[in-house]
Amino acid sequence: METCNKSEEKHESAAIVINDGWPGYSLDLFTYPQHYCDDLECVYIPHGVIQDRTERLARNIMDDIGDHHIVVLCVLKGGYKFCADLLDYIKVLSCTSNRSIPMRVDFIRLKSYRNDQSTEAMQIIGGEDLTILTGKNVLIVEAIVNTGKTMKTLLNHVEQFKPKMVKVASLLVKRAPSGGGYSPNYVGFEIPDCFVVGYALDYNEYFRDLNHICVISEKGKLKYRI
Numbered sequence: 001m002e003t004c005n006k007s008e009e010k011h012e013s014a015a016i017v018i019n020d021g022w023p024g025y026s027l028d029l030f031t032y033p034q035h036y037c038d039d040l041e042c043v044y045i046p047h048g049v050i051q052d053r054t055e056r057l058a059r060n061i062m063d064d065i066g067d068h069h070i071v072v073l074c075v076l077k078g079g080y081k082f083c084a085d086l087l088d089y090i091k092v093l094s095c096t097s098n099r100s101i102p103m104r105v106d107f108i109r110l111k112s113y114r115n116d117q118s119t120e121a122m123q124i125i126g127g128e129d130l131t132i133l134t135g136k137n138v139l140i141v142e143a144i145v146n147t148g149k150t151m152k153t154l155l156n157h158v159e160q161f162k163p164k165m166v167k168v169a170s171l172l173v174k175r176a177p178s179g180g181g182y183s184p185n186y187v188g189f190e191i192p193d194c195f196v197v198g199y200a201l202d203y204n205e206y207f208r209d210l211n212h213i214c215v216i217s218e219k220g221k222l223k224y225r226i
């Protein structure tokens, strides 16, 4: 299996870097579900910016691996919005450019967070039998990489099925002090070490119904804490 944190192709690893001091946008400048009005600090990455960046990532992936058959492995639950939008952009390019990526899509669920903390208990739910990946080019699509523990666990799991090649696309990567040096092949945004929600990223299953990526408030953390 090819390792996944090498920058062999010209489009890999470049990301939009959001600096540590970035305060985000006032919530008043955007629309969002009013049931969250006391639960958020700010809009960190507006939905439209996520879309535009995802469109470009689709083009980069197409340029690098277009014309190869791939199996897309969507990491649930947080990765479902990013994966759906990324694949939509790849499909548009497959119709409108002279390259295309024939693809199959599969899903796997990993769970390790409680409240805003990573726990030792990493659960792989579904995806026990990934023989569909054997001998294939695999694109893993994840929403966020923090310590890298989740992705390293998944890569070890996937490796057992002997894929031909594995690439990882993550919408967000955190500059976390606890970061384990893992870097995905395709990254949308590099962000500071703060807990973000929205665009399918949750806090104890809340906030998946929010389009923007936002920073949760202390009040929100208390309200939905388990």
Ligand SMILES: Nc1nc2c(ncn2[C@@H]2O[C@H](COP(=O)(O)O)[C@@H](O)[C@H]2O)c(=O)[nH]1
Pocket (backbone or CB within 6 Å): 078, 112, 113, 118, 142, 143, 144, 145, 146, 147, 148, 149, 150, 151, 194, 195, 196, 197, 201, 202, 203
């Ligand atoms: N809603 C959020 N989920 C997050 C955030 N940071 C991490 N995570 C979850 O953890 C894994 C990746 O973490 P890692 O430490 O193992 O790399 C990811 O799949 C998310 O489920 C966050 O800021 N918000």
